[in-house]
Amino acid sequence: MRLLHxxxxxxxxxxKEASKVFDPNDSSRFSAVKIxxxxxxxxxxxxxxxxxxxxxxxxxxxPWVTTTKSFPKIQVPPSDIGEHFGRLLETKEGEDVIFSVGRVVFTAHEMVLAARSAVFRADFYGPMRERGTEPIVIEDVPPDVFRGLLHFIYSDSLPPFEDLEADDSCEMLRHLFVAADRYAMERLKLICQxxxxxxxxxxxxxxTLALADQHHCDMLKDACIEFITCSNAMDAVASTEGYKNLKRTCPSVVIEALEKTSKIRKADQIILS
Incomplete structure (x- = not known):
């Protein structure tokens, strides 16, 4: 603004005003000038x-940009269905099936288990089902593992491992992995892997390599072999008790790992030469 002579x-x-962006929704479009x-x-x-x-x-x-007026939003909380089903397992309301696992008794709901596992569905509603009030005996699954399996079935989450040492936690995961494979719980199986x-x-x-081979989990199996070969840990792994058991139970897997290690070492030698 200038005064004209x-x-x-x-x-x-x-x-002199600085540059200003005018907003049609903004009512403050005036400037005060002092002379x-x-x-x-x-x-x-x-x-x-x-x-x-x-x-x-x-x-x-x-460029002309059409401004969108913002309206109030209604926040939706995350799904709490797992919490409700978890509470259903804790309160034991309406439970209609009993399991005996290593002398420990567990109660649950047939409908919930059948909805989550095709194996349980076949057991409860298939042509070979057995009706009765006697507890269903579960063998080859430790009670803590079966408890963890039920926890996942009802809550879709792993049981808490805070009280377990690192080795015990890893062992629990392996057992849950086996149980997930047995009861066709694919999501739990992938989480454990x-x-x-x-x-x-x-x-x-x-x-872990032996477990992956026995249960036909190729991705986990490849990861184990990759770990052994790429970290140059073959000598250290070979001295472990797990490797000795692997040689007895899965010799073909050991041969596969050794062959891959040999190829990598030969490639390294060619590069160095």
Whole structure:
């Protein structure tokens, strides 16, 4: 904004605004301009009680963007179905099936187990089902593992492992992995594989490799062999008890690992030479 000289003199700049983005939703579109009294008293700018102000407005055009008015949003909490089903298992309301696992008794709901496991569904509602009030005896599954299996069936989450040492936690995961395979719980099986894969180390990799081979889990099996070969840990692994058991039970897997290790070492020798 400039005061214009009403004679032939130069105009005088009195105010300059910084660039501003105008928002149609913003009601504050006005600027206050303060001009010193001494400028009004100068006859060159104020004549016959008349003041001439020139306003120069530069418009910088931008692509037109249609603004969307924001409306209040209603927050939806995360799903709590697992919490409700978990509470159903804890309160034991309406349970209609009894399991005997290593002299420990567990009660559950047929419908819930059948909905989560095709194996349980066949046991309860298939043509070979056996009706009766006697407890169903579960063999070859430790009670703590079966408790963890029920926990996952009802809550879709792993049981807490905070009270377990690292080795015990790994052992529990292996047992849950086997139980998941037995009862066709594919999500639980994948979760166990993922955690076992992330926690491979020299002392346990051979045992995990044997487990992966026995239950036809190719991704976990490949990860174990990759760990042994790429970390140059073959000598250390070979001295573990798990590797000795692996040689007895799964000799073909040992041969596969040795062959891959040999190929990698030969490739390294060629590169070095």
């Amino acid at each position: 009403q004679g032939a003199g130069p105009s005088l700049s009195v105010h 010193k009294r001494s400028l009004f008293e100068a006859s060159t700018y104020l004549q016959d009680v008349r003041l001439i102000i020139e306003c120069i407005l530069t418009i910088i055009k931008e 993922s955690i076992l894969c992330e926690n491979l180390h020299v002392q346990t990799v051979a045992t």
